[in-house]
Amino acid sequence: MNNLLLESEHNQFVESARRFVDAEIIPNATEWDIAESYPRELFDKFAELGWLGIGVPEAYGGCGGSSILYALLCAELARGSAAIALGFYVHTALANSALVHLGSEAQCKRWLPAAVDGSKVGCWAYAEPNAGADVSSVTTKATPDGDGYVLNGTKIYITNSPFADYMIVVAATRPEQGMKGLSVFVVDADTPGITVSKPLQKLGMGASEMAEIVFTDCRVSKENLLGPEQGGFTRALKVLTLGRIASAALGVGLGRAALQEAKHYCSERVQFGVPLVKNQFVRFTLADMATRLEAAWQLTLHTAALADAGQAHDQQASMAKLFATETCTWACERALHLCGAQGYMKVSAVQRFYRDCKVLEIGEGTSEIQRETIARHLGV
Numbered sequence: 001m002n003n004l005l006l007e008s009e010h011n012q013f014v015e016s017a018r019r020f021v022d023a024e025i026i027p028n029a030t031e032w033d034i035a036e037s038y039p040r041e042l043f044d045k046f047a048e049l050g051w052l053g054i055g056v057p058e059a060y061g062g063c064g065g066s067s068i069l070y071a072l073l074c075a076e077l078a079r080g081s082a083a084i085a086l087g088f089y090v091h092t093a094l095a096n097s098a099l100v101h102l103g104s105e106a107q108c109k110r111w112l113p114a115a116v117d118g119s120k121v122g123c124w125a126y127a128e129p130n131a132g133a134d135v136s137s138v139t140t141k142a143t144p145d146g147d148g149y150v151l152n153g154t155k156i157y158i159t160n161s162p163f164a165d166y167m168i169v170v171a172a173t174r175p176e177q178g179m180k181g182l183s184v185f186v187v188d189a190d191t192p193g194i195t196v197s198k199p200l201q202k203l204g205m206g207a208s209e210m211a212e213i214v215f216t217d218c219r220v221s222k223e224n225l226l227g228p229e230q231g232g233f234t235r236a237l238k239v240l241t242l243g244r245i246a247s248a249a250l251g252v253g254l255g256r257a258a259l260q261e262a263k264h265y266c267s268e269r270v271q272f273g274v275p276l277v278k279n280q281f282v283r284f285t286l287a288d289m290a291t292r293l294e295a296a297w298q299l300t301l302h303t304a305a306l307a308d309a310g311q312a313h314d315q316q317a318s319m320a321k322l323f324a325t326e327t328c329t330w331a332c333e334r335a336l337h338l339c340g341a342q343g344y345m346k347v348s349a350v351q352r353f354y355r356d357c358k359v360l361e362i363g364e365g366t367s368e369i370q371r372e373t374i375a376r377h378l379g380v
């Protein structure tokens, strides 16, 4: 879709991403959804295309690139498979961004080149059985010990963790200080004391694997601490806005796929002697879907443009994430409704979209947390 914010190089990039998604993702998306996994080699392909280096400085093997470019890519990937886009954005916008924004030069040199060339995949381990929306409830501890720390605690719902090579772990170094006492660590998944469960089964995002991680007397060194010991997580929350931009872009991409399927079905399907699209209700629903998705996309691009210009965009990132993901859920529900029983069948892409969309409102800060952020910026 043409846009004043986009330059011709962006449009060329979208075209090449679209070709890849059409050839390599869409034909396999249903099979991977049913198999509840996708080939790890997909990350090698992303690396060959240079996609894992977006946002990473060239000094560490990356290609720089902009938040706009990143949003375009996330939307395209989600058009093919939201589950694949989820695994991609956890690795890039969360795990790698944490390294880029919190890591020292030595840490970036150690961890990022392999993350960019696809030989190592990361995960972001924040959530716990008793810590979801409430960040201050994290109880995984990193107890200072000699020249390092000892990690103890349980993380849950961690995307990519069944095959991740390194983990970005949020843990309390000063539990008595609540959120301010939370620090961020980068930990090799092979470190003794780490147990990863079997993949957890879930409603949607079938192909994306997630699991529980248990840390039992897991010893890491001071070199594994990312950013300051106290306040590392608070700093991460401020700098890691790319995750919300990515979530918004995923919502737009998935919503567009739902619109496309509904448009196709309603153009082909004849009832009462005419194609369904001849009915005003159907035409208006499709028009509303396109309009709301376009509004979500403009908000997402605007937020990405603010990020690229180095301007404040915390409130816009929450608005984009909130609006795009809620719009996506609405669009996927409408698409399923328009596709009738055929859309409800396991073989249909629309039922997958319907199952995949909901988590976009839950992960990366629930809708309520985004509304809290927006209200805080309003001064209330």
Ligand SMILES: Cc1cc2nc3c(=O)[nH]c(=O)nc-3n(C[C@H](O)[C@H](O)[C@H](O)COP(=O)(O)OP(=O)(O)OC[C@H]3O[C@@H](n4cnc5c(N)ncnc54)[C@H](O)[C@@H]3O)c2cc1C
Pocket: 090, 123, 124, 125, 126, 127, 131, 132, 133, 134, 156, 157, 158, 159, 160, 202, 205, 210, 359, 362, 363, 364, 365, 366, 367, 368, 369
């Ligand atoms: C598919 C999937 C992938 C995930 N991947 C990851 C990952 O890679 N890494 C990771 O760390 N986590 C991951 N998560 C977990 C995610 O971080 C949490 O789901 C999220 O933080 C919300 O926490 P919760 O689900 O425990 O909800 P809860 O905290 O139990 O909240 C339940 C509901 O109550 C609402 N609520 C809570 N408090 C308030 C309040 N004060 N006012 C109003 N409403 C409130 C919430 O908004 C939500 O709607 C994933 C989850 C899923 C489902």
